[in-house]
Amino acid sequence: MPQTVASLKPLSIHATGAVDAQVFGARGARLARLAALGLDVPQALVYPPKLVDAIADGAEITWPDALGGQVLALRAAPQEAEWGGPESLLPIGVAADTLDHFIATRGEVEALRLQLQCIRNLGAAVSGATRNSIAPPPQSGDSAADLHHQIQTAREAYQAETEDAFPDTATGQLRAALRHMARGWHSASARILRAAKGAPEDAGLAIIAQVLVPNCRTGRLQFVDQSSGQAQLVGYVLQDGKEHPLSELSARECAALKALEAPLTRGHADACRVKFALDATGKPWLTDVRPAQRSARATLRIAVDLAKSELISREDALLRIEPRSLAEHLHHQIDPDETRDVVTTAMPASPGAATGRIVLSAQAAMAAEAQGEAAILVRHETSPEDIRGMHSSVGVLTIRGGMTSHAAVIARGLGLPCVVGAAELRLDMKARSFRGPKGRIFSEGDIITIDGTSGEVINGTCKMIAPDLGGPFTVLMSWADKVRSIGVRANADTPTDARAARSFNVDGIGLCRTEHMFFEPERITVMREMILADDAASRAEVLQRLLPMQRADFIDLFDIMRGLPVTIRLLDPPLHEFLPHEPDELEHLARVMNVGIDDVRARAAELAEVNPMLGMRGVRLGITMPEIYDMQARAIFQAAVAINAQGGAPVVPEIMIPLVSANREVELVKERVDAIAAAVQAETGSSFAYKLGVMVETPRAALRAKDLAKSSAFLSFGTNDLTQMTYGLSRDDAGRFMRDYVQRGVFAEDPFHTLDLEGVGELLVMAARRGRDTNPDLVLGLCGEHGGDPAAVRFCRLAGFDYVSCSPFRVPIARLAAAQASILAERGAALK
Template identity: 40%
Template sequence: MQTKKWVFGFDELDAVKNQVGEDVDAVRGLLGGKGANLAEMVRIGLPVPHGFTVSTEACNAFLKSGGTFPKGMWDQVLSALQTVEAKTDKRFGSDDSPLLVSCRSGAKFSMPGMMDTVLNIGLNSQTVAAMIRLTDDPRFVYDAYRRLIQMFGSVVMGIDDEPFEAVITAARRAAGVENDTELSAEAWQQVVLHFKAVYRRHTTHDFPEDPLKQLKMATEAVFKSWNGKRAVDYRTAAGIAHDLGTAVSIVTMVFGNMGDDCATGVAMTRNGSTGENHLEGDYLTNAQGEDVVAGIRMTRDISLLKEEMPAAYTEFERIARLLENHYREMQDMEFTIEKGKLWMLQTRDGKRTAQAAVRIAVEMADGGLIDRQTAVLRIKPEQVDFFLHPQFDPKATAGGRLLARGLNVSPGAAVGQVAFDANMAESWAKNDGKSVIMARPETKPDDVHGMLAAQGILTSRGGRTSHAALVARQFGKPAVVGASTITIDLTNRLMTVGNHTIHEGEWISIDGTTGVVYEGKLETMVPDIKDPWLIKLLSWADEFRTLGVWANADYPQDARRALEYGAQGIGLCRSEHMFFETDRLPHFQRMILTDYPVERREALAALLPFQRQDFAGLFRVMQGRPVIIRLIDPPLHEFLPDLVELVSELADLKIRLKHAADMAAIDTLLAEIRQKELLRKRAQSLREANPMLGLRGVRLGIYIPELTTMQVRAIFEAACMVVKEGIDVHPEVMIPLTSHVNELIRQRSVLEAEARAVMTENGMEIAYKFGSMIELPRAALTADRIADHAEFFSFGTNDLTQTTFGISRDDAETGFLIEYMESGILPANPFATLDRDGVGELIDMAVKRGRTTKPALECGICGEHGGDPKSIALCHELGLSYVSCSPFRVPVARLAAAHAALRDKQKKST
């Protein structure tokens, strides 16, 4: 039986394609990105040092076996090495004309610096002597030898760099020089002897003299580095699969440190920060590659190479343009110039900022290098976030003091003084002009004013769909929630992390993109949504997508922002948020507290003008686009102070009453106690064991019909008012938490009668719709019957996920759900990305059943999943009409919807 081919020369690309096919992705999967690109550069005639690649399959077989090379692999390495010897006219381990090689990692996807490399393999006592004879440069040779010992010791044997660096520091001190480049040949020779002693002291054996042993051990080490901690952490963060393995490329050494006609450098075909179309990079004369990135020497801008080595620069510039045009992508290249000759050591797609990525994609499309579909697909939806939120300067975070980590629920950077309650946050921000971070154990709806005033939000409890997270995303506030290592002491106005204490008023910085909390003030950068390249890219995305993108917006300013970001309608206006304004909450609480229908009607009548004004503002901004208004959804206890806080406040008032001296103070305290006692009793009476499944949504509308009737009157009076102003309106009234069609029948009949009455009073007809929120499994299962009485469905995926899984989203995300995801019980957080097999099936069922009753039934989602790219892809697949998300997620959703449509098109065409 023929032995499997594990090793491929750089000139054996045809053999690779015979094994895996012509697909570029498959070639990269076998050879790794580095090996595939080296082979491709050889194929198109570029100057690449001779070498070969050991495949990722060999790595996976090695790791699976527990550390044994697969059968035949090493023999193939030796055979490939002989081929390189013949091409270079050098011999590995020879004391006449020694061949030196590097052993480099290279996975399918670029993971810069995450895995290991060993240079100068093949040096030993005999080959060092031969190299000195050949080069007549003992300083260069001993410098190369000490690099091999240090890299081999670190990468292969796990020796820390510190003892090696201590030797070099001592050598510089003894020689009286500042830089390594000033050390003489004799100094490097002594360093080599000391390095060998360090190696023996840490390993209990001598540095290997056998070059083949060096190569074998280095190859094993590079394979093992695939499972190194930093590589695993990087893949986890980047979403790269852990089973791909790394290839190993064995490359003939070329040297940039043999004199002043030698150099080494790294350059990109475009600016990685801005995307500007010019070469960007650094180089060093008389240096080896690692020196450029190690910071040992001050590098020079690549443009200066044109003056220093004009012929090499001209050739490099030509190759750079050729590679970008060949790969149709910005390239990141490594090169070495040895005695005036240019060698290309690597090319790969260059890393870049989001802003640069967008500009490059658009300019390449405008220039005809790629088409518009490719440009749109090239930008990740997540990258758009960087245009919408402030970000920390990377230099600031690198030097920042880490306090805690939590859930990264709303991206962006925020810096401010800690305030532990909403009133303080608002007062500091509005009255004193301070930048504030509001920190609470968790937030409630009546904290909204403080949240709006704050630069960012931090909680020690809560999950991705907690109140803090929802509001933060709604208003574009950076937020970190569920930072459980933080203890917030509201009584003493401080928070602690371990033994460290932060008092109210002290500065902290939070990164909602990463979920990290820092002490002190970090510098931020503010990207610009008005970037012309982003605007153009999103306009292309709109041409390709079939899924509508609407926004969740409760106030006119939200709607304006949503329109600016490209929303086509309002998919969710949470009408209850309007009740929390300071001039409205007393009326609403009066409605809750009274037992008298007359007082209830009076309180609601007082609220009506406010709601009418809010809805009219939304209609004016949206200019005829659809506006879905959800009737009041949360249970009534959320509009009252917390029961525990009330009991504590009552106790405090009674103590003060006991010590009060004058009658005026006593009367004031007695009045306060009566009011607090009334609030306490009502809060106690409204208390439910599981309020999220209690008296809320449609149930509350049936229980207190005057409440939802008032809201419908406000909606239609506002609509009539705005139509009279010459503006088209399209209100859609959504009834939440329907579980049985009879609930919808009962509630809609009452509400539609009110809508009809308002239109009759105003002598006009308004085009409107009544629909139902589908957020309970029973509603999805009976969607065909519900569709008889609903003109649209909007899936409330936050509650639908919670009720499908039977998991409290706020509790689970800082509790057992983390363990579930880490241990693989759940593949992903279902509250962050829609669960395809459970919740997705319910949505699919509801859409199909609903459309059997009403074929043109409008179906969308308005939960937080509406801004998640993976969830958007599923919504496209399920045939939804639109997704609705926070205004700040609208550009992300536009791009994600385009991706879904384009990938669906590609799938159908294959």
């Protein structure tokens, strides 16, 4: 028995009162909002989900009185647009019992064209046949006689396909159309498709029956340019089946469309795009509204403009921007309309895009720069020896490595586009080329483009969009700084890095990796002499030559960052990283040291370790070769004295000891650093303050933070190594299988890309609590690459950290994430 639907009636979108999207569907709710704003919307009724379910079960319906004498369009309106739904059906309602009315009001030819389209479209939907198998589309020159013949043929085709007569009443057509759409929503395939898109099992469908504007031209329009976000009428109007630019409309019609912008923007507190119909008089009727399509850059401009117009608050403007999207403002990006010949896709290690000639060595990169040519440095993986070449390149591509590999970390610091872990490429250094998938070969000198935002390696050149750091970007960042309550420092290793960081309005330097100061050509050889020295006395002698170089660097850093804290990490990497690998460099070093090449090789062999990342590095160097840290401490203090002598805010250096596991390590280093400080003060007759802290990179350091806090003014968490050691993963090699692990659900995300809150995060919280139990004034920071991860920034604020530190070009991302964390926390507190 058909269900009774006496208590279930279609609802008018023009009814007053609150509109529930669960009843009206997303599109119905949008139409109701347009009507509530007083805008012209064609009359429409919404069949709510319960009524649609009843129709699917066979409930009888009648033609609604409110829509009598009109041609209708039926459109699906699920609660969430992404759930999909049956295709729209239109026109509906031109049948034997209404044809005379439409002939009288629209003319015979137009009425017959509508009737033919009705049979053609509804017939194809109900029967499952194609439209053309029911009837070809009507032509502009068809006469009334032609159309009568086509209608009769279409009726016969429909009956042949369905073994039933085409409904010859308006109510019959509406019933058939509604039933087809309702049952289609409940089909097994439709259920599976929307379940895959996250819809609940009992998701309902509303159906909109809307009057079709007679003799109209339809179109689409938005009021901002989707690339820039600047105010502009963008869209088209359909006429004779073709899209025509809005510029072909009359001045009166354009003005009528332009007049819609203000009420739409005010009513939705956003830039909008609309579907519209222009009637015979040129009046626009709105049939749908959505947020305007926009790029990341346009999103920022729109949010700022809305806040300036006081349509939304500054806080809401900040919350509307995805922090990572700021990368599109900071770096060159490939034009979204550009066609890409993608060679392979790997890990997007540093955002931005660059085009250049392939070079396979640091020397080749420097030579290309000298000749004014852009170069993409391609390596199996980079090492400290490649830093000079990275400085000379416009982008870096490596075959191995992950998000915290050497190439990734350095590239982010330099603001270079970088793609790592391109395992599908086979690099052949002898042939000076690499082979890609499908046997494609690229030789040194060929031009490629890399997209560090998407991880794509692309053949040839691509049109680029330049960075945009002015106007709305600057305004938004100033708003972010006014509300954030956690500091954002930069990882900066050189004066160049520090200047870049300062331009991004940082709160100081949270990590200066001093090893990166030694790779300039005039320094690396001296550093290697020190490493290969036979004893402490010989090392100390060479270190005296490095002292003025280090001091000059620190003077520059302190000067650039004047008034802001600077955290300097003492030498961390294993010494083998500084040694040459190429035969010509080994021979050069032997000549400089005036020893035989075999002696150099033998000394290098003595320093070799099975697992150097867990060997003689970090604080272990400072304890076993204390003269190295002595030199660095002296250089730091002498630089502080030099800057303080110039007046202004005094420099208070923050010296950080890397890779600590036990408090005794801190005590041993602290004794020598304190002694060096006293010596420099005595030698110069100057006094200065300084802080000594620990870089927490080992799980044991996190567990024993209560002990470490006794000797430390601050704890800074190096989450790159802490993640590596907590998981037992090599951050340089994990990229080979990490994608499989994420796809199979072993890890929700790459833990080197997004901070692992459950494991590593628990260590951070535990260490923070234990450290401050011992020392309530203990300063807490995070200086790993996770410092630029928005989720990690929010976590650090909740955990009571004082600051995060990240690569200079990720500083704006961290500043915005910090502001959002503060806003959300305050709003959460207000709700309580």
